[in-house]
Amino acid sequence: MEKIVFLIRLWTWFSLRQLRSQYWRTLAVLLGIALGAAVFTSVRLATNASVDSFTSSMESIAGKADWTVFCPGSRVPEELVAVLNKHPAVLTASPLFTTYVRPHDSGSAPFLLIALDPILDRGLRSWKPGHAENDSSPPWLELLSEPYTLIAGKKLSSRLNLKPKDSISLEFAQRNTVFRVLNILSPEGLALAEGGDIALTDISTFQEFTGLHGVVDRIDIRLKPSACSEDVQSIRATLPPGILMERPGEARESGKLMIRSYQINLSVLSFVSLFVGMFLVFSLVALHATSRRHELAVLCSLGASSRLLFSLFLLEGAFLGAAGWIVAIPLASFMVRRLLSQVSATITHLFVRVQVDQLKLDPLEIALSFAITLLVSLLAASQPALQAMQTLPREALSRHQATGETSRPIKWFTFSGILLILMVWPLSQLPGTRGIPLSGYLATFLLFCGFSLLTPGCLRFLGSRLSTVLRNIGGQPAYLGALYVRDAGTRMAISVGALVTATALFVALVIMIHSFRGTVELWVNQSISGDLFLRPWMAEINRYKNPLPPETVNLLQDLDPAVEIIPYRRIFLTYGGIPYEFEAIDFHKFERHATLLFLKGNPDEIYANLAEIDGILISEVFSNQTGMKVGDHFRAQIAGADLDLPVLAVFRDYRTRGGTVYYSLSRFMDKTGDRTWSGARIYLKNRDQDIESAAISIKEDILRRSGEKAQALEIITGNDLRRVILRIFDETFSITTVLLLISLFVAALGITTTLTVFVLERSRQLHTLLAVGASRNQVRSMIFWEAILMVITGEAVGLCCGFFLSYLLIFVINRQSFGWTFIYSVDWTALCIAIPLILSTALLAALPSSQLVFNRPPSLVLRE
Template sequence: MRERLFLVRLFAWFSLRHLKHHRWRALAVVAGIALGAAVFTSVRIAVRASLHSFVQSMDAVTGTSDGVVVRPGGAVPETLVAPLVRLPEVETASPLITAYVEPEGRGDLPLLLIGIDPILDRPLRHWKASAARAEGKTAWLELMKNPEAILLAEAAARELAASPGETLTLSYGASRKRFRVIGVLESQGLALADGGLMGLVDIATAQEFLGRHGVVDRIDLRAGPGRLQEMEAAVRGILPPGVALDPPGETKESGTAMIEAYEVNLSILSFVSLFVGMFLVYSLVALNATSRRRELAALRSIGASRSALFRLFILEGAFLGLLGWALGIPLGTLLVHQMVRGVSATVTLLFARVRPEGMAPGLWEIGLSFLVTLGVSLLAAYQPAHQAMTVRPREVLKPETGEGGDSRAAGRLFAAGTALIAIVWPLSNLPPVSGIPLAGYLAVFILFCGFAFLSPLFLRRTGGTLAPPLRRIGGEPAFLASRYIRDSGVRVAVSVGALITAVALFTALVIMTHSFRNTVELWVRQTVAGDVFVRPRTAGANDYRDPLPQEAVAMLQAAQESWDVAPYRHFSLHYAGVPYQLEAVAFEDLLRHASFIFCRGDPTEALEQAASGRGVLVSEVFWNRTGLGPGDRFQAMVLGTLIDLPVCGVFRDYRTRGGMVYVSLDHFRHWTGDTHWSGARLFLKDPSEHSRGRIEAFRRSMLLGQGARHGLEVILGTELRREILRIFDETFAITTVLLAMALLVAGLGIATTLTVLVLERSVQLNTLRAVGADASQIRSLIVWEAVFLVSAGVFLGLLCGGVLSVILIHVINRQSFGWTFLYSVDWPTLAASVPAIFLAAVAAVVPAYRRALRQSPASLLREQP
């Protein structure tokens, strides 16, 4: 205990006083750590809040059910409820209907309408109306007796400004109905579904309003105590063909896995800011360990042990990390609201609608942020602390610079860096763990370390090689700067490593974003082709459960004189727990105007087989998620019919709610007997310079005619494609913010390093002034050093970024989301951005530039021993 107290007192006397004396450089390091910790914490809080909202919504709807009776691709007959309830193994069987409907005047705020049997559902789902009675009756009884009654969750009532006793008009397709709000559900149980934007009605009311007479979406089952397996066997024994018993949490599990993969992606990306901040801690602790060797030798001469010096500098790194973390937590609470907005919007667009609430950091997030920040700081301080242990007591008389080993150290680091880079690609291609590319992320950080290890020898070699030509270009200041960089050792290379990391990340994201956008644009033009798209309103939100009305189909068929009409039938299904979309399309009509971007299989042969009903086409996402590729057999039960066909090709597709499977519409009708349309694409047969006006006129006639009567959604192809690209841009908005943070921290690293170099060499610089160098030459020397360091960081960063982009595109995105892109480098953006980054980093010389000649040479030289 006494030894520990002495160490603390020594740390306060030796280290804290020194940091206080050089507070500006310490504050720069703390600011970098604080910014990294704030970004890391706020991103994780934002994603966890979105994930909590999704899981809470799924749990609210699932309730305590043990199984779900569904009919893949269709609705479940309501007549199944009675025989299921009579099974002795079944405690309760409750039918359920859900649909997104549109409140009048608030089409931008879809409301989740849930229809239940209030009696059968009581053991499964909990809900409570804050107005316990309505007109003298209990709320559940009023729901059953009044076909216009609805209970709104608190969030929905607040958003729609609807109070008990008021009326609310809802629309669904062609159906429009006035409901009376009989109460408000407290924020618990079922009222938490869909972030509280939900309404509860009796199932008979829902069937009448939604046009689902005699059918329900599903029947939730609860087994008797200890009779789950018996229940499953008994239920499967009475289910008709085409109806299945599924686990209750299948949708929740698949959605949770996708959001968690997104969380890991953002967490790793946000950690880069902390990783860059690690270089700042290393730089400052290394400076103190090097510049204070005489003081360390004095401590050794009066009895301090080697381990005491090691612990002293480890404590210094820990102190910087803890101070940065303490400042980062309140800063993170300021950032979290912006992060939540961006992250929840992306999660809603990509996976499922979420409305996160309760964004305060929990103990787990605070603890994780603390451990990561402290761990990064300790790791950064380890090597300088180990270097401090090498100080000998005799150095109190004549300090040793230790620079003689820099050449050997640079060579060893270069060899280690080369070895690390060599293992990056094979390591990144290891299989993911639970759908998360952990090996890929490890490979990314090994790549950063590898290129950072290359920088010391790179600086030494280029500094020596470029010194003569730089003398001709910039004179003696340029020559001296290059020679100093050559001889400066490993410590100067640390800040170059920070810049390498930031520039590499920037380069990789620019390439990835450009590749993604180019591929998506190609996909939109070729696959999402069409002049007009017609489907039921809210079809996307409701998974195309309702087909187009026959009157609308007849109207579209009558338009075939001027339009090529390509109908399709769309279903949302699951394959071994993986969600996907099955679409039966009229290949002959579609391929006259659209095409597919294949990544596996022969396109001509694959399209011919699919069009003739001898195979299916699957998207790259479906292939990566399920493993079903060319030659494998695809099986799916749809509308009571088993589709069993070989996979004949894999195409690129970037729809975000699962993979796609295409099958021939004509053959699908023959197999299932289903002749409905889920929607249709229309192509103008004779496009001309007046095509836009004709397309607009057709859309208006549709909206005013069949569209108004049957609740159709009529979208122009140009608008749909523009919306897809807008969604793409929004998904990368949060990435851009994280990238800016990493670049800012890297800029702090350059500023800190240059300032440290100036302070460390104050005697040398002022000696030059004393022997005749003027102030402009001294400042020019500092600027040339900055140019040299930044040039090295940008050059190596570009190389590192090129490798990183390949890993991101072909490994991490494939393992995380199931898709890859056509690799494409955005040369114009890089050509414009790299000089801007270069100039911004060089501008970091300003603090060092201002401090270089603040003290007169005479007074400074007089102070030296």
């Protein structure tokens, strides 16, 4: 204990005073660390809040259910409830409906309406009104006895300003019905689903409201404590063909599976800002380790051990990390509230619906943030600390002895960098772990390290080969600046490595986003073609559980022969816990107007095989996530039918809620007897007319002929739908852009800090130049040329690293995380504009250091 106290007292006297005397430089480093830690912490908290919201909602709805009975692609017969309740192993079996409805004529967002049997459901889910007028009567009695009543969740009541005894008109499909609000739910149990943006109603009222008589969405089962695995098999044996039974947690896990990859990728990207900030800590601690070697030698001569010197500088790194993390707390609290809405909206658009009602400060996440920030700072300080250990007592006898840099030869760094780069590709080809591309992330880290290790050789090469050329361009200051860059050693290369990392990430993301957008745009125009798209109202949010009304189907079939109707049946399912969309479509009509982006094979031959062979087409995402390839068999129970179909081809598809399986609509109808439509595409046969105007005219005609049922339809023109898809795509990457800009800003701070270090180290040399007649402009020009060479090296190496990284992102990390790849394409325009801007920004960051040398008179510095 005494040794620790002594170390802290010595560090306070030796290091803390130094940090305080150079407060503005210390603040710059703390700001860089704080930005990195704040970004990492806020992104983690925002994504965790979305995951927690989704998990909490699913668990609240599942309640105490042990099993769930459902029919993939259809609904469960209601009479099965009585059958299950008679089973000796079943404690209770309760039917359940969940669907999103919208308040009529209010323009409000939809909310989740949950329909249950208040009596059967008591043993599964807990809920109670917040303000019961009559405590003696059960809370469910009035809900059961009075039709068209509901109990609103707290968030829903606040959003719509609902109070007990108020009325609210709800719309579902072609129906509008007025409900009376009985009470407001207390925020516990089932009321926590969707953050409280829900309402409860009796199941018979729901069936009257929706017209879904005789069926339910699912039946939740709670078993008796004495039930065993044989009882579960016995229950399964009582189920009709096509009805399945699974754990309620499987739906939750499939949703979390879709979110997890996005969460991890965003966390890794946010860590880059913290990783870049590590270079700032290194620069400052390296400055103190080299500029104070005389003082260290004095300490050694007085009996200080090399371990003590190492501990002093390691403690300095720990202080910078801890202090930077403390500064990050207010920054993170500011950022997380702005990131939360954007992250949750992106997850809702891409994967599953989330309603984040509150932000929890998870102690484990806070501890993780602190631990990683501290670890990164300790790693950054370890090399200068090791350098300080090598200080010899005899150096105290020579006041102006060289700093004693003991860095390895440049060739060693170059060889190590090349070796790490060569290891990247074999490592990246290793399979991911449970959908997490760990090998891809490790390969990315090795790529950053490898190219950063190349920077010492690049700096020496430029300084040696360009010194004469630069003398002809910028005179003697440019020549001296190039020579100093040549002789600066590895410390300059470390800070250039920060710019390499940030630039590489920028280049890679620009290429990836451009490739992604270009491929998605091609996919939208070729595979999502159509002049008019029609589907039930709120079909997407309700996962296409409700088909088009028969009247609408008849109306479409009677439309003008100048249009062609392509109906489809879409069902959301899971395959081995992996979510996907099963879509049955008329391939014969589809191939005349659109085409899929097949990975291999001729489209004409593939469609010909579909006409002859009873098979399916699967998306690249579904193939990568399930391991299914061409020739394998797809086996599933859908809408009561057992399907065993060969895979005929794999195509690119960028739907965000899992993979896609395409099947023939006519064969699907024959096997299942399900002749309903989930929606339809409408194509105009005459392509010489104004397509947009003609599509709008047909839309108005359908709405007019539908009459009151028009409100049950959602009709959008093809151009509008494609614009919406691309807008969602652009919004998805807005967070990535913000994180990238922060990384570049931290890298610019690294350039400033590095140049400041070298200006202070050469204070005697620079003031000697001033004393013998050099002008301030010449000295400033020399420092500026050093900055130019540093930034050009960082950008050039970062550009090369970025192209390698873009390949990893597109063909390794995205494939293992989300299952898709893109057509590789480089946005040369964006790079040609952005690279000079990064150069200008980094050079602007060098201006403060060039002014630092003039803060003290040359005579005073030389006298010291």
